Amino acid sequence: MRVVRAAFRKDLLLSWRGRAQGMAVVVFGATLLLLLSFAVGPNATTLRQLAGGFLWVALLFSSTLALTESFRLEREHRAIEGLLLLGAHPAAIFYGKALANWLHLFAVGLALIPVMVVLYDPGLSGIGGLIGILALGTAGISAPGTLHAGLASQIRAQQVLLPLLLFPLVVPVLIAAVRSSSLLLLGDPMGQARSWALLLLAFNGIFWPLCGLLFGHVIEE
């Protein structure tokens, strides 16, 4: 447990020190939100309908940037190998990194909400619930994301491979997050958002332990 805390503090420090990249990821996400609305056209009602969907598509694409960045520093001078040589368990390093990535994606999501509200003008009542879904959804992206980012960072074609490996895995997160976000933003008469949130919880329940278990195989030569 101590090692997880040390790893988490290390990754937070790295994210803080690299916050310029973090800003760039947010700008990338905001640009994506803008571009997506051009795909639909200025019709306010359709844009309001698609607000939840666009938010999560933008967040998903931004996540690949953040995840790739999270391993760049680890690979530069083989810092992650150094940590393993201290006798640190790979799963501890994984959870430190995955938690930091979760926090990072969550922050990016929070930063994108105002942009979405301005561009698509959804109802503001559901924002509280939306932040809860944001937390569950970004956790769902961060667990398999950190595993595959650790893997892709050791391969030449990592820009292509990370999305190709990650996106099919997070389809349930995308579906559940978009559905529950749209329900929260546009009104949820039958209270379905809660059951989507449970599905997100189940997804996290499966992948956080599984990815932690497998991470050792990914980074040890």
Add this chain to the structure above:
Amino acid sequence: MTGVVTGGWEFVWAAYGITFAVLTAYGIRLASHLRRSREHEDR
């Protein structure tokens, strides 16, 4: 579309045709790989 579907044979042939064409092509590819690598080995 719950009415009775009439005709449609072309769809049936299409489905079977593509399926067996792809499987045959894959089989041929396997056989050639096998023969090429065996020659490679016997030489």
Add this chain to the structure above:
Amino acid sequence: MHGMPAPRTGPHAMNETLLAIEARGLSKRYGRNWALVGVDLRLPAGEALVVAGRNGSGKSTLLRVLAGSLRPDRGELRLLGEPHRKGRASLVSHASFTYDALSGMENLRITAQFLGRPSGREDLQPLLDRVGLGARGDDRVQAYSAGMRKRLSLARALLQDAPILLLDEPYGQLDPPGFGWIDRLVRELREEGKTVVLASHQVERLSRLCDRALLLEGGQRVWAGPAAELPAAFDRLEEVRSKAVAV
């Protein structure tokens, strides 16, 4: 090994039979070629070994396998009588294991936190002073020269305080005073009863400083013996090679 010098002081000196490193038939492949082929090694605890050989002879690979960063494709490895596990041997290699975006002090603090050691500034500053980075602790590693990076990774290894230290080209990139410092460091480590393995081209220097020596060529162990005889063995290897080339 007849004619062993008097046993040293320190925890391991008493039971001479304890082997710090016991390796049989270590082989490691990189892509198509074998970087290490069937290397055997028996190093008693508390002794210093120099691993010599030309570039690409497998020195670095051997050290990374001994440390545990690389899993051998063949062969067995035991450290201090137990099956190998990471953390018992610290490695100082070409890669500095550091985070460029952070300062030297922060890098050390992370290492200390991972090891559960006190990580306050007052605990780490003496270590930075010892490796000659006292004044540069708060500068980012990005701005460090290769020599300073090497000193930082040496500080990391000292902080880890593992029973076995594996130093890959410790003299490389260091300035002349650094050479003298490395000699003193090796002697201090041996007084503390640590086992030290140095991979280096400084054949003359280390033949006086170490007890035993190992000569690698093309990933294979071509000679092993007392360190004093290393320079002679190295020359013989050159002769053999020059004759082979000439023929």
Add this chain to the structure above:
Amino acid sequence: MENLNAPPFSAKAVRRAWIALGAGLVLLAIGTYQGLFVAPPEHYMGEVQRIMYVHVPTAWNAMLALTFAFFCALAFLWKNDWKWDARLEAAIEMGVLLSLLLCIQGAIWAKPTWGVWWDWDPRLTTTAVMLVAFVGILALRHFVEDPRRRAVWSSVATVVAYASVPIVYFSVQWWNSLHQLQSSPQTVDGAMVTPLRINSFGMLFLLFAFTSLRSQIARRRLAAELAPPPAPTATLATGGER
């Protein structure tokens, strides 16, 4: 960690595969003939329903191939035996091939039945997601030269991708809840069940044959990549100890 050397190429397995291939083709011929000409057209679907005699067998065998890949991945991660890596490569390739065919058949089925090429049926959509996931794993295997890392990483990716199948299916089914009617009708009539079963076994033999052949090819490549190290020869004559 003792890394066993490459699994031997076995001509016996290849011969067995050819026999299985022959049996499979015979069964498929019989099943297809019965399905196309003997079995009665389905009441609502008419002739289009005959696609089912190839669609359902492909579905079962695609899932079988991916399940086999999952166990090969687990076996390799646990036992580090290279024959599992060879079988993993074969099983993934067959899984991808059959999933691709399944999506094509599904699209051809949906056009006359629902008027659209893709009807977001939960099973078919899950197959499409798995198709992309396992094509990603084949791409991963392509980009990694070192045999050991290629084997370990594709095993890890296979385990994670397969573990996501149930939750992908469940979320698609829920997401698409308005479209309750399952796309494939119930097979009641005996004459409909027999061709289905014959074709399923025929496809199974085909799957077994192709997987065996493909894994033998993979073994041969591994043999080249995992050649054991040359015996240590060069030692200086004088000095040194054991």
